[in-house]
Amino acid sequence: MSGGLYVHALDMAVGALLLAGVLALWRRDLAAIVRLFAVQGAALAALVAVLGLHEGHAATVALAAGILVLRAAVLPLMLRRAMLAGGAFRETEPLVNVASSLVAAALLALLSFAVTRPVVELAPSPATRAVPVALTVVLLGFFVLVTRRRALSQVAGFLMMDNGITAVAFLTTTGVPFIVELGMSLDVLLAVLVLQILTSRIRDVFGDSDLDDLRELHD
Template sequence: MSGLDDGLLDLASVAVLALGVAALWRRDVRALIGLLRAQGVALALVASVEALAGHDVALGATAALVLAVKAVAVPWVLGRVAASDPGAREGAPLINVPSSLVLAAALVGLAVVVGAPLARLSSGHAAALAPLGLATVLVGYLVLVTRRRPLSQIVGLLIIDNGVALVTFLLTSGVPLVIELGGSLDVLLVVVVSTTLVGAMRARIGAEELDELEGLRD
């Protein structure tokens, strides 16, 4: 792996994490979807750099698949739901933006500390970046926990999935194509089902935020 490849890999991996953190900062739902699209591109970049460096055709196909699903299909589905409710903005999140950014910093630190054994699993440069994937997972979880709108929560879930994918690409140079295919289709299915659910929630109960569902208990 050449120096240029290493640099590209660094850049793309950090981009995945940075875009995840940015999702904590933006409130506009459409901006969140844009971030997700960019994250998908960065993830595909990670996979393709590794494919080029290792001359691995299957990994190249996986990169194309990631690009198609995570950068095109999923944002498109989400975008359709967002379009039906233009100008949707996240109300006040459960934790305000500066605090959540500080928390995200703490989570990244935690990920680097607890992810050290992950980095030692394999010797290459790519493995050393694996804690970034773990950090992305944690940040995605934070988005999931602190956001009120269902669509933002789906975005959080997808950031978690992107983090997991990042770890697998960095550690094992990608999983077999079949598994990646299955995983991606699962993600797509989850997104379709949840967006349908969001639509049904809006139509049936008129609820815009998940907290409004609390009254349905019992």
């Protein structure tokens, strides 16, 4: 892939990744959050594919296809099924209201730009320059995880965090060793399965998936 086009495609993929994250923070409609998560998965796959094409790694391109299947199809479908089974379609009022959390997201973005300075300076390239954006996605996911009350939104936040981390991994060194990547994907898949089962159990015993009800254990 030629220089200009490569940088361009890379920037677009990273931008889409970020935009999906920001919109997910914004929306309260659970269906929209799941859709945005699928979009983010596709953007991540595109990012990996672009990096693979640029470096001429067939394995990385194949990995991109795997990521596309897992994160843009399998995981969103699982989330969707959990949502339909749950019967709750809207986020209840989050712990931090949406306007404040958007401002917080702006601060998180600045933080990640400040923190990743050394990474960019160690090896300046179009890919490492995009690392701050990927880290912002990680922090946004973490923020969603911390502030949302619906079980499903928390899972989506966790998965967005993971998308961001995967993006950082590929942007810095075109991925971690294959076995680690495989294990990571497996772990994420299993974690989501566990959370899905727990979500249904929460519904069974609490009658709702609003995690505010989970406050029997405390000191």
